[in-house]
Amino acid sequence: MQDVAIVGVGQSIFSRKCGVSIGELCFEAYNEAMEGLDITNNDIDASIICSAPEYDKQRSPAGSISEYLGLTPKPSFYVETVCSSSSTGLRVGWSLIKAGLHKVVAVIGFQKMSDLTSRDAAERMSRGGDIIWESPFGITMPSGYAMYARAHMAKYGTTEEQLAKVRVKNSHYGAANLKATYRKELSLDEILGSEVISSPLKKFDCCANADGASCIIIAGGDVAKRVTSVPVWIMGLGAATDTMTMSGRESLTGLRCAQEAARQAYEMAGVGPGDIDVAEVHDCFTIAELMAYEDLGFAKAGEGTELIDGKETYVGGKKPVNVDGGLLSKGHPIGATGGSQIRTIVNQLRGQAGEIQVQGAEIGLVHNIGGVGQYGNVTILRR
Amino acid sequence: MSFENFGIVSFTTETKASDFVDYLEKGKVMATRCRKCGTNYFPPRMDCPKCVGSDVEWFEIKGNGRLVTYTVVNYGPTGFEEDAPYTLGIADFDGVRVFGRISKGIKESDIKPGMGLKILPVKLPGDRIGYEFQKV
Numbered sequence: 001m002q003d004v005a006i007v008g009v010g011q012s013i014f015s016r017k018c019g020v021s022i023g024e025l026c027f028e029a030y031n032e033a034m035e036g037l038d039i040t041n042n043d044i045d046a047s048i049i050c051s052a053p054e055y056d057k058q059r060s061p062a063g064s065i066s067e068y069l070g071l072t073p074k075p076s077f078y079v080e081t082v083c084s085s086s087s088t089g090l091r092v093g094w095s096l097i098k099a100g101l102h103k104v105v106a107v108i109g110f111q112k113m114s115d116l117t118s119r120d121a122a123e124r125m126s127r128g129g130d131i132i133w134e135s136p137f138g139i140t141m142p143s144g145y146a147m148y149a150r151a152h153m154a155k156y157g158t159t160e161e162q163l164a165k166v167r168v169k170n171s172h173y174g175a176a177n178l179k180a181t182y183r184k185e186l187s188l189d190e191i192l193g194s195e196v197i198s199s200p201l202k203k204f205d206c207c208a209n210a211d212g213a214s215c216i217i218i219a220g221g222d223v224a225k226r227v228t229s230v231p232v233w234i235m236g237l238g239a240a241t242d243t244m245t246m247s248g249r250e251s252l253t254g255l256r257c258a259q260e261a262a263r264q265a266y267e268m269a270g271v272g273p274g275d276i277d278v279a280e281v282h283d284c285f286t287i288a289e290l291m292a293y294e295d296l297g298f299a300k301a302g303e304g305t306e307l308i309d310g311k312e313t314y315v316g317g318k319k320p321v322n323v324d325g326g327l328l329s330k331g332h333p334i335g336a337t338g339g340s341q342i343r344t345i346v347n348q349l350r351g352q353a354g355e356i357q358v359q360g361a362e363i364g365l366v367h368n369i370g371g372v373g374q375y376g377n378v379t380i381l382r383r
Numbered sequence: 384m385s386f387e388n389f390g391i392v393s394f395t396t397e398t399k400a401s402d403f404v405d406y407l408e409k410g411k412v413m414a415t416r417c418r419k420c421g422t423n424y425f426p427p428r429m430d431c432p433k434c435v436g437s438d439v440e441w442f443e444i445k446g447n448g449r450l451v452t453y454t455v456v457n458y459g460p461t462g463f464e465e466d467a468p469y470t471l472g473i474a475d476f477d478g479v480r481v482f483g484r485i486s487k488g489i490k491e492s493d494i495k496p497g498m499g500l501k502i503l504p505v506k507l508p509g510d511r512i513g514y515e516f517q518k519v
Contacts, residue, residue: 122460132398133426134482136390136513138456138463143471146454154452154496199455199491247425247473247482252452 004097005224005231006381007104008033008217009343013179014331017114018211022056023068026110026213029339030069033106033215038227041070044217045102048093049078050085050109051335054124055116065108082128083284084370085109086214086338087377091237097220104223109340110213111333121209128371130245142198142206142285144246144372149200149287151252156302158290160200164191165308166286167204170322172314173356174329179340181210181331205286210331214339230350235363236269236380238262242373249373253302257376258295258369265365265378266297273297276380277361278348279319280341282369283326292367293321296378315358323356338368342379349383388511392462399429402441404512407504412514414479415439425479447499447519448476455491474500474516486517 010032012018012025034041047069049062058064066076081088086109093105113121125141152158171186186204194203224231238261243249250256266272273296281292293304298319307313313321324330324344327337345364347353366379386401387393406413415424417431418438425444430437453472463469470485472494481502485494500516507513 117461119459119461119464122458123462126460127394130426131394136393137471137482137484138391138459138466138469139471139482140456140458140460142458143454143456146456147452147471147473150454150496151452195457196455197458199457201454245426245482247480249473249480252473 002221004094004218004220004234006216006234006342006346007219007224007228007231008035008037008215009346010035011179011214011336011340011343012212014181014210014212014333014340016181016208016210016331018112022058022061022110022112023065025112025211026065026108026215027069029213029215030106030108033217036228037217039104044071044074044104044106046074046096047071047076047106047108048089049076050080050089050107051111052080052082052085052128055121056112057115065110071106081370081375083282083332083334084338084368084375084377085335086216087366087368087379088239088375090216090218090338090342090379091239091377093218094234094237097218104217104219107216107218107339108213109336109338111335112211113209113333114211118209134245139246140198141372142201145285145287146198146201147246148252148291152287152291153200155253158305160192161188162305162308163200163205163286163290164188166283166289167191167328169308169314170283170326170328173323174325176355177325177329180325180329181208182329201285201287207284207327207332210333212331212333212336212340214336214343216339216342232346232349233382234379235271235382236265238264238268238378240264240376242376244374246372254291254295255369255373255376257373258292258367258378261376261378262296262367265380269380271363271380275363276319276365277363278323278345278358279321279365279367280324280344281321281367283322283328284332284369286328288369289322289326296365296367315356320358323358338366338377341366341368345381349381390511390513391466391507400427403427406441407512407514410504412444412502412504413441414444416442423479425481444476444479444481444502446476447501448474448481448516450474450494450496450498450500450516451480452496453485453494470494472516474502476502484513484515486515489518
């Protein structure tokens with residue numbers, strides 16, 4: 001069976017309000033992904049459309065988006081694992097190519113969240129938890145991660161200042177990302193002084209809702225080498241789940257779904273945490289990035305804070321993480337996020353990351369989580 | 384009272400475990416246990432995936448639990464606008480973990496992971512019912 005490569009990556013500008021339709025938003029990402037590729041829309045054998053439902057009104061968005069991108073009459077279908085939908089889409093696309101069913105597949109993630117008020121968006125996310133037993137108490141995304149943060153603080157002595165340092169780093173890089181929603185550098189004091197959303201998480205510990213789209217085009221090895229001079233190979237794929245209920249979690253100081261997905265991805269790729277040159281992790285909240293350091297094995301449990309204290313996750317540090325600004329700066333258009341993370345790593349491995357380039361990066365990792373640790377996805381790429 | 388009256392806002396009305404609400408009215412917070420394999424379930428469930436069977440029984444969550452973690456929510460979703468701030472937590476009762484609210488009667492500065500808590504049914508506004516964690 002031939003290997004599978006990523007041949008094209010693109011994303012729209014992520015913003016609080018895009019002012020265009022979901023098809024138009026996806027076209028912007030598709031346009032960038034197709035740049036420089038020696039293929040046309042007719043060469044794309046299938047499209048996988050990834051988002052979380054109930055934000056915009058379009059039901060069955062695969063039909064609408066495949067029409068707008070000119071991908072009919074090829075098969076198109078919808079994949080959903082909330083915030084990690086497009087990583088799941090990549091996994092499904094990889095399988096389709098590996099199975100020999102298709103040669104070229106487009107994985108398109110999108111979310112248009114600006115049709116809803118912030119409270120209504122919070123209500124949708126609350127229903128991304130267990131609606132029978134936990135949503136009736138008013139659980140929210142920030143409160144789910146806040147409970148992890150509080151448990152991490154209680155067990156390991158992690159401080160609010162250490163959480164804030166994650167945002168300091170990510171805001172530093174976000175300021176230079178032309179496609180990010182937030183492009184302002186934030187100081188430690190500004191972050192620590194921002195209003196409390198769900199204790200101990202403050203406004204600047206949280207990513208923002210956004211509109212955006214991403215597009216990843218993958219192909220089997222023979223096609224990949226023909227259509228691009230810079231294929232990036234999918235070496236490892238890991239995926240796992242944890243309970244929908246918060247009460248079902250065995251641990252509240254790390255995400256078990258991420259630990260398991262990482263184990264699978266490392267094993268499949270034949271590499272370990274020490275081999276990763278650059279990583280994108282799911283920093284929907286500052287605590288999520290700290291836990292990712294530990295869940296991915298970049299640090300031992302409870303020692304993730306040492307990486308941020310020592311600035312080891314900056315460019316030039318031991319393990320550069322989220323040097324495109326992360327979700328905290330880019331904003332988090334749910335279905336588009338995984339594809340945006342993959343785009344960043346692909347550009348790094350191609351040596352096309354500009355001023356955030358990690359010199360000599362050969363192996364990169366993407367960690368993309370759905371919900372409050374319900375769906376874990378880890379992808380390892382190599383140039 | 385039936386399951387549609389459970390919690391501040393309910394999103395579903397039907398579950399085989401709806402007796403949970405009847406027990407709340409009688410002053411008890413209940414979990415279920417599989418009679419065959421002995422696995423305890425909270426949230427309560429009437430089916431056991433380990434045995435692929437449905438021979439389960441109710442038991443009361445009693446005594447003192449231990450707070451695992453908590454958060455004070457200042458920004459509630461639609462339906463909870465007037466309710467915030469409220470405190471969510473997870474408490475462990477002899478291995479049975481329960482998610483719920485911590486009583487507004489406990490000051491935030493007094494809440495610490497590891498503290499002892501008991502669990503009791505509470506009447507909620509609008510003829511609704513739930514449960515909360517209270518001081519031992």
